[in-house]
Amino acid sequence: MHNKIAVVTGAARGLGRxxxxxxxxxxxAVAVxxxxxxxxxAVAESLTGMGAAGARAWSLDVRDAAGVEAVxxxxxxxxxxxxxxxxxAGVYPDNPLIDMAEAAWDAVIDTNLKGPLLCGQSFVRRRxxxxxxxSIVNVASTAAFSARAGAGHYCASKAGLVMLTKCMAMEFGPHRIRVNAVAPGLIEVEGERVSADYKRNFLPMIPYGRIGQPEDVARAVTFLASDQAEFIxxxxxxxxxxxxxxxxxxxxASV
Ligand SMILES: NC(=O)c1ccc[n+]([C@@H]2O[C@H](COP(=O)([O-])OP(=O)(O)OC[C@H]3O[C@@H](n4cnc5c(N)ncnc54)[C@H](O)[C@@H]3O)[C@@H](O)[C@H]2O)c1
Structure with missing residues (x-):
């Protein structure tokens, strides 16, 4: 990755960090x-000590087209x-479909689906x-393939992101710009966004027997972003x- 410049959205914590x-x-070099x-x-400052060729932070709302282009x-x-x-960058609130407010739907779709399009456009025009x-890597989710109660907007946004990934790959391929996605399952991130009960009940559904860590996802992302993944x-x-x-x-078995 020497001589490469990477932009990561939603990089202040969790998987992005x-x-x-x-x-x-x-x-x-990393744009946080x-x-x-x-x-x-704070993240950008810590990256320099880890070996980054350069690191700077930007305030960026991926929903804002003009802001994305300016950054x-x-x-x-x-x-x-x-x-x-x-x-x-992505959000995953719980809002049952029956009484989901239009604003709740828009917030999730705008961040998780429109955001990658806007950032992708600014990136690709420059490339x-x-x-x-x-190379672009989109962070989707297993929720793109397996529905989760209370998360209709989230599941739809990630299913949309998987198809957007394929459409981007199709249109940008002739420019030798590769576009792939990772679909993480349950990953442990700091904070209380996922309850301990949910994690406990989820664990038996993971054959490998543990909840994922952000580094598990980061390794897959750096692989897909790197030249090792040329032709993928x-x-x-x-x-x-x-x-x-x-x-x-x-x-x-009796259950
Ligand atoms: N944690 C998991 O279990 C898991 C599983 C599958 C997929 N994902 C996906 O991974 C990504 C990161 O998730 P996480 O768990 O690290 O979340 P997180 O909440 O820990 O971090 C998300 C970051 O994105 C930022 N953000 C939110 N809205 C933004 C916007 N409009 N513009 C710019 N930044 C914004 C937040 O400030 C935050 O720093 C998301 O796309 C999420 O859907 C997470």
């Missing part, structure tokens, strides 16, 4: 972008034209102007300890 750290350890500028700045222009000036983009090449585009890599493989119930 781990992805930014993984790029830093590989020697890339997030709604929360203060937390992003990419600033990144160009400060770090250079980005080679890699990770569309990680094409620079002569092509580059339009792919979705699940990082879920086998959760999506099927039901862990034997018909003959």
């Amino acid at each position: 781990a992805i930014a750290e993984a790029f830093a350890r590989e020697g890339a 972008t997030d709604l929360n500028r203060e937390a992003a700045a 990419f222009t600033e990144i160009d000036t400060a770090l250079g034209t980005p080679d890699l983009l990770v569309n990680n 094409i102007a620079a002569g092509g090449g580059g 585009t339009g792919a979705v890599l699940t990082v879920d300890g086998g959760f999506l493989t099927g039901r862990p119930l034997m018909r003959s």
Whole structure:
């Protein structure tokens, strides 16, 4: 990743932070972008000590087209034209469909689906102007393939992101820009966004027997972003300890 410049959205904490750290350890320069500028700045500061060729923080709301374009222009000036983009920023509130407010639906779709399009556009226009090449990794979810009660907007946004990944791969391939997605299962992140009960009940559905860690996802993202993955585009890599493989119930067992 030496000589590479990576932009990571939603990089102030959780998976985004781990992805930014993984790029830093590989020697890339990293643009740490997030709604929360203060937390992003703290992450950027820590990356330099990990080996990043450079690290800067930007306040970025992926839902805001003009803001996205302005930040990419600033990144160009400060770090250079980005080679890699990770569309990680995402939200996952619980809102049952029966009485989901329009604003709740819009907030999730705008962040998780429109955001990757807007960032992708600003990224790809610059890659094409620079002569092509580059790589996008979209952070989808196993929720793209397996419905979760209370998360209709989230599941739809991630299913949409999987198809957007394929459409981007199709349109950007002629410019040698690869576009792939990771689909993480349940991953342990700081904070209380997922209850202990939910985690306990989820665990038996993971054949590998543990909940994922942000670094599990970060390794898959850096692989897909790297030249090691040349000729891989339009792919979705699940990082879920086998959760999506099927039901862990034997018909003959009494349950
Ligand atoms: N944690 C999991 O179990 C899990 C599983 C599958 C997929 N994912 C996906 O991984 C991504 C990161 O999830 P996480 O668990 O690390 O979440 P998180 O809440 O810990 O971190 C998300 C970050 O995104 C930022 N953000 C939110 N809205 C934004 C916006 N409009 N513009 C810019 N930044 C914004 C937040 O400020 C936060 O720093 C999301 O896309 C999520 O859907 C997470």
